[in-house]
Amino acid sequence: GENVEQHPSTLSVQEGDSAVIKCTYSDSASNYFPWYKQELGKRPQLIIDIRSNVGEKKDQRIAVTLNKTAKHFSLHITETQPEDSAVYFCAATLWGNEKLTFGTGTRLTIIP
């Protein structure tokens, strides 16, 4: 089955700086890679996703890059703001599959 590793487990950055979270996956058949944000005490919510037919996707201050050869993908947050503080989870699956495998999460803290 799929195995997803996520680093770092905690990350603190100064407000306005960039944050990068990295994930690797094991199953070369996986082709869908979503990122979820979970604020304290709340449910995880999808913030951005990427499919294997593209190498990068951007949505305002958030971007995700994918390297299929190396089987890793990353979340980039630029111009960080206090409301970006949360736990971020990466995930990987084969589109249409019933199982979504999550990474272990990264607790991001933005320092004002």
Add this chain to the structure above:
Amino acid sequence: SQTIHQWPATLVQPVGSPLSLECTVEGTSNPNLYWYRQAAGRGLQLLFYSVGIGQISSEVPQNLSASRPQDRQFILSSKKLLLSDSGFYLCAWSVSGEAFFGQGTRLTVV
């Protein structure tokens, strides 16, 4: 639009008592349904998933069970709770990959 309902939001139960958490989905048919557990400060552990009525796959051996009596209803149960069952339980549904989570149930076993 699709919505997912999960209740209760919080629950305090004594050790040895039974458990029943319910999750229902509206606005979609034949969704994949999931139960995840999140221990304090930890990641999302998949407990059960279901691709159809009466079809349950268990990911980890444990003190819990799941049932899907209707297409859009998923129930997490235990006959006797353990202290280690405490955590944040999340129900989720998906159709082809993207998952949508319920609000979660914070279970404290005392």
